[in-house]
Amino acid sequence: MKGLHMEETKQVTFEEVDGLVSQMADLRKEKDAKEDELSAINGKLTELKEKAVAYLTELKRDSYKSPFGTLSLREVWSVAVPKTDESKERLFEFLKSEGIFNAYATVNSNSLKALYLRYREAAQENGELDFQLPGVEPAKLFMDISFRKA
Numbered sequence: 001m002k003g004l005h006m007e008e009t010k011q012v013t014f015e016e017v018d019g020l021v022s023q024m025a026d027l028r029k030e031k032d033a034k035e036d037e038l039s040a041i042n043g044k045l046t047e048l049k050e051k052a053v054a055y056l057t058e059l060k061r062d063s064y065k066s067p068f069g070t071l072s073l074r075e076v077w078s079v080a081v082p083k084t085d086e087s088k089e090r091l092f093e094f095l096k097s098e099g100i101f102n103a104y105a106t107v108n109s110n111s112l113k114a115l116y117l118r119y120r121e122a123a124q125e126n127g128e129l130d131f132q133l134p135g136v137e138p139a140k141l142f143m144d145i146s147f148r149k150a
Contacts, residue, residue, distance in 0.1 A: 024147050056067070 056064060056073050063072040082088040095101040115134055123131035132138055 025149065028147070
């Protein structure tokens with residue numbers, strides 16, 4: 001996320017701030033409506049894909065060429081990530097034994113931020129003002145805006 005930059009060249013009036021908030025509210029409504037529309041389209045598309053799989057399976061075909069496009073059946077695997085600490089540890093041990101741990105072990109950015117903030121707070125309580133997580137670039141602080149509907 002990029003930070004917001006303030007223009008410091010003029011005095012801002014509350015009327016200008018109200019105008020800005022009004023524009024944000026209008027755009028938020030427009031965005032929400034388009035996201036709802038997109039969600040509905042994706043739902044319909046999923047239904048049609050499921051129907052296409054059923055049709056081709058019933059016709060004992062793995063593909064079909066239409067004037068509108070080509071359908072092709074394909075097998076797709078779904079692999080769930082480990083859910084418990086024990087299963088994560090078993091996977092991590094396997095990855096380490098194969099020498100590929102660093103290639104597959106990742107950290108969710110929100111989890112990393114939460115970890116950083118927790119350790120940063122503890123470091124500040126101990127008088128450490130320049131805390132940094134090992135192996136992680138220095139954290140950057142940005143200004144952002146929270147906007148809630150009226």
